[in-house]
Amino acid sequence: MKQALKIFGFTIVVSVFYWYVSLWVPQKRTEPPEDIEIGANLTTEEMIPIGEEIVAGKGTCLTCHTMGDHGTGLRFPDLAGIGAIAGERVAGQSDVYYLAESMYDPNAYVLEGYVAGMPNVARPPIALTDQEILTVIAYLQSLGGTPTVTMDTQLEWQGQAPASQDVAPAAVGGNRDAETLFAAYLCNTCHTLDGTAAAGPTLQGLGGRMSKAEIYEAIVDPDATVTEGFVAGVMTAMLDATGFHEQVSASELQALVDYLASL
Amino acid sequence: MLTIDRRSWMLRIPLGILVLVLVALCSESAWAAPQEADPEYRALPFISSRVLMWAVAELHLMFAAFVLAVPIFALVIEFIGYKTGDRRYDQLAYDFTKLLSVSFSFTATLGALLTFGLIVFYPALTQYLVKIFSWTFLPYVLLFFLEAFFLYAYYYGWGKLSPRLHLFLGVMLNIVGTAIMFIANAWLTFMNTPNGIDEMGNLTNIWEAINNYIWMPINIHRIIANVAFGGAIGAAYGAFKFLGAKTLEARAHYDWMGYIGIFVAICALLPLPFAGYWLGVEIYAYDQSLGITLMGGTFSWLFIVQAVLIGNLFLAANYYLWLSMARIPGAERFRGFIKYLLGIITLCFIVWATPHSLVATVEEARAMGGSHHPILNVLGVMSAKNTAVNLLILTTYVSFLLYRRANKEATVSWAKTGNWVQFGIFAAVVIYVVFLGVYGYFVDAQTRIGLSQPQVMSVLFAMISVTVIDIFLFKNAKSRGEIVWGKISARSQYALFFLAITFTWLMGLMGYVRAGMRQHWHVYGVVRDTSVDAFTPTLGYAGGVVSAIVIVFFLLIAIVFFLAGLSGRKDWEPKSGSRWSKAEASAPIDS
Numbered sequence: 001m002k003q004a005l006k007i008f009g010f011t012i013v014v015s016v017f018y019w020y021v022s023l024w025v026p027q028k029r030t031e032p033p034e035d036i037e038i039g040a041n042l043t044t045e046e047m048i049p050i051g052e053e054i055v056a057g058k059g060t061c062l063t064c065h066t067m068g069d070h071g072t073g074l075r076f077p078d079l080a081g082i083g084a085i086a087g088e089r090v091a092g093q094s095d096v097y098y099l100a101e102s103m104y105d106p107n108a109y110v111l112e113g114y115v116a117g118m119p120n121v122a123r124p125p126i127a128l129t130d131q132e133i134l135t136v137i138a139y140l141q142s143l144g145g146t147p148t149v150t151m152d153t154q155l156e157w158q159g160q161a162p163a164s165q166d167v168a169p170a171a172v173g174g175n176r177d178a179e180t181l182f183a184a185y186l187c188n189t190c191h192t193l194d195g196t197a198a199a200g201p202t203l204q205g206l207g208g209r210m211s212k213a214e215i216y217e218a219i220v221d222p223d224a225t226v227t228e229g230f231v232a233g234v235m236t237a238m239l240d241a242t243g244f245h246e247q248v249s250a251s252e253l254q255a256l257v258d259y260l261a262s263l
Numbered sequence: 264m265l266t267i268d269r270r271s272w273m274l275r276i277p278l279g280i281l282v283l284v285l286v287a288l289c290s291e292s293a294w295a296a297p298q299e300a301d302p303e304y305r306a307l308p309f310i311s312s313r314v315l316m317w318a319v320a321e322l323h324l325m326f327a328a329f330v331l332a333v334p335i336f337a338l339v340i341e342f343i344g345y346k347t348g349d350r351r352y353d354q355l356a357y358d359f360t361k362l363l364s365v366s367f368s369f370t371a372t373l374g375a376l377l378t379f380g381l382i383v384f385y386p387a388l389t390q391y392l393v394k395i396f397s398w399t400f401l402p403y404v405l406l407f408f409l410e411a412f413f414l415y416a417y418y419y420g421w422g423k424l425s426p427r428l429h430l431f432l433g434v435m436l437n438i439v440g441t442a443i444m445f446i447a448n449a450w451l452t453f454m455n456t457p458n459g460i461d462e463m464g465n466l467t468n469i470w471e472a473i474n475n476y477i478w479m480p481i482n483i484h485r486i487i488a489n490v491a492f493g494g495a496i497g498a499a500y501g502a503f504k505f506l507g508a509k510t511l512e513a514r515a516h517y518d519w520m521g522y523i524g525i526f527v528a529i530c531a532l533l534p535l536p537f538a539g540y541w542l543g544v545e546i547y548a549y550d551q552s553l554g555i556t557l558m559g560g561t562f563s564w565l566f567i568v569q570a571v572l573i574g575n576l577f578l579a580a581n582y583y584l585w586l587s588m589a590r591i592p593g594a595e596r597f598r599g600f601i602k603y604l605l606g607i608i609t610l611c612f613i614v615w616a617t618p619h620s621l622v623a624t625v626e627e628a629r630a631m632g633g634s635h636h637p638i639l640n641v642l643g644v645m646s647a648k649n650t651a652v653n654l655l656i657l658t659t660y661v662s663f664l665l666y667r668r669a670n671k672e673a674t675v676s677w678a679k680t681g682n683w684v685q686f687g688i689f690a691a692v693v694i695y696v697v698f699l700g701v702y703g704y705f706v707d708a709q710t711r712i713g714l715s716q717p718q719v720m721s722v723l724f725a726m727i728s729v730t731v732i733d734i735f736l737f738k739n740a741k742s743r744g745e746i747v748w749g750k751i752s753a754r755s756q757y758a759l760f761f762l763a764i765t766f767t768w769l770m771g772l773m774g775y776v777r778a779g780m781r782q783h784w785h786v787y788g789v790v791r792d793t794s795v796d797a798f799t800p801t802l803g804y805a806g807g808v809v810s811a812i813v814i815v816f817f818l819l820i821a822i823v824f825f826l827a828g829l830s831g832r833k834d835w836e837p838k839s840g841s842r843w844s845k846a847e848a849s850a851p852i853d854s
Contacts (some may be wrong), residue, residue, distance in 0.1 A: 019810040
């Protein structure tokens with residue numbers, strides 16, 4: 001018994017020693033990236049600090065890229081001064097186009113001496129929104145260049161990526177609340193809840209205008225009744241493209257209808 | 264009289280009751296909850312559910328690793344006994360196998376606890392994983408039944424079945440156990456490198472989901488690591504029994520058992536970095552940013568802690584080998600080499616554990632010329648570390664070579680030439696490895712990464728070619744005396760405990776980083792962690808949890824050792840004059 005206690009004491013001493021070693025190295029707690037609220041009316045100047053914050057945070061750009069390190073063994077291009085040279089990298093491409101392509105379709109052009117490998121930042125796990133990417137472009141342009149991008153700048157890749165979301169729709173399952181379902185199934189891509197105009201009619205006050213049965217019909221067969229001023233076929237195409245009908249369960253559909261009727 | 268068989272069943276009964284109680288408790292909450300708000304997570308009052316699941320999963324993994332590893336080398340040892348006719352090997356294999364029965368029960372209980380915990384605390388994640396992997400559950404359960412059958416047949420059939428049939432059971436036990444691990448590995452590796460799904464997370468191909476980027480590297484890495492871990496725990500059992508041995512014969516047997524256990528562990532440890540390298544390559548191939556998060560980002564300091572652990576493993580293993588030479592007549596010839604070997608190992612250890620950057624005050628950083636110390640910056644990069652670890656492996660191999668030839672004198676005519684050829688191979692490989700390490704400072708990153716392969720291959724070449732030469736060199740060698748098993752200091756046994764604890768801690772740490780590198784994702788890029796525990800904790804916090812897990816594991820393994828040791832005890836007999844002896848005396852003979 002005495003021997004066993006000695007061995008157990010030895011086990012505790014060794015385990016605590018290794019714990020001490022783990023306490024001796026730098027301690028850093030990493031929080032999940034926070035979504036940054038981006039107003040639609042930001043000026044280019046206002047976009048720069050937001051872009052900088054995204055580059056260091058949610059965008060995780062500095063995990064791979066350096067900023068001012070000109071060593072020879074870099075795995076990814078250094079970003080210092082990128083604003084000055086972005087417009088000259090590829091003949092015929094503007095700096096905004098080049099920077100946008102580098103984020104949406106990073107392997108379309110790979111700088112000589114480096115290998116392909118950067119992920120599309122608009123897709124999970126990074127999943128930057130189109131607005132966030134615009135602010136990042138503004139920040140990168142400011143690194144040695146003159147920012148020209150605005151929140152209204154149109155890019156050919158916009159609207160393709162899922163909006164920032166917590167889970168992929170298939171992962172949603174039947175136990176998500178209706179608000180989350182609304183975002184997860186990308187309803188908020190076209191519909192607003194605050195009365196502002198968007199690709200689809202606003203859903204503000206929907207419960208006062210439509211019955212649950214009508215809302216149900218508007219979801220499962222959007223072209224049956226089309227709101228004045230909007231084009232038929234758009235929502236149907238959108239639902240088909242995202243595979244909504246294949247994924248949504250009966251309970252989720254019911255939850256969505258109840259939620260929309262409560263607005 | 265209670266036999267050990269009945270005792271182990273008696274242990275399983277309360278474990279079974281515990282499982283049933285957990286089923287009842289968890290089922291109640293699992294069924295009741297959907298009527299309320301269907302939460303994504305459920306919390307515990309006094310402890311974070313993540314920490315609880317972390318501990319349960321890691322303990323399950325440790326016991327599972329042990330249960331899968333022991334049959335591998337027990338079977339090999341039994342086979343050696345069968346081929347040589349040496350009963351000692353058979354007894355040794357049985358001693359290792361005795362540890363399996365209770366460990367298997369612990370593994371199953373912890374596995375059930377983990378499953379129920381996932382259902383209760385992480386219902387949304389569990390639902391998604393069930394959706395993806397439902398096809399694998401039935402084969403898993405069937406294999407689990409087969410595992411139970413083959414394990415108990417292998418254990419209880421020892422000495423009661425024909426040797427060939429018994430060996431066959433051992434082979435089947437290993438095949439089924441490995442298959443179970445492969446299925447479970449598919450679930451966990453999918454969470455890191457999900458595959459076989461579309462952009463919305465829907466399953467498109469079950470085989471691609473299973474055969475994701477890191478599935479096979481993890482399978483191979485785990486087989487090797489399990490053997491290393493199982494060998495170390497087996498050696499700790501030998502040390503435990505050695506220290507409590509009452510006879511010279513028992514001391515000799517358990518000294519031998521400890522040696523074999525740690526020999527198995529070290530043999531498996533040597534190729535482990537290469538398997539780890541393959542795993543790393545696949546992580547980078549899946550997503551470079553995931554790889555960089557692992558190696559160069561959030562977790563880069565974790566690998567300094569890992570270097571300390573592995574450096575200690577090498578130091579302790581060499582120390583044990585050097586102490587072990589005390590039991591070999593003629594080993595004193597090589598004692599002079601030990602200080603040089605120690606010097607090289609220490610130097611390699613220091614280089615490997617050198618951080619690339621330092622935490623410094625502004626003044627200190629200015630004095631250094633940046634956060635990268637001018638000297639440490641040179642040693643803290645992969646070129647130096649790869650060189651150091653390769654030399655560390657080679658040095659440990661030299662220690663083993665000296666141990667192996669301690670009591671032998673070569674009698675072949677080409678003995679001198681053979682020694683020079685071996686020395687020449689070592690020298691050439693050391694120069695080549697160092698050259699590649701230095702060359703790595705002058706080339707681009709891609710070329711530098713590629714240099715680690717010829718470094719590894721040259722070290723493997725040295726170990727294999729020198730071993731082959733050694734076998735022929737010492738064929739019909741003159742012996743300076745037999746190994747005196749049991750003639751070894753108690754310190755050596757504590758070195759075995761140290762190795763077992765360090766292996767276990769390392770396993771806990773690497774388990775943490777494998778799961779932790781997903782950061783705020785349950786399934787990387789697919790299911791995001793939105794719980795209050797979505798943050799990645801500090802290394803100190805993680806180290807504290809790992810230490811607690813290791814201590815609990817050794818408490819449980821002490822129970823396993825105790826129960827396994829009961830089988831060697833004499834039958835209980837009543838003291839003369841007690842009511843038991845009177846009752847026995849008055850009982851009819853035929854009762």
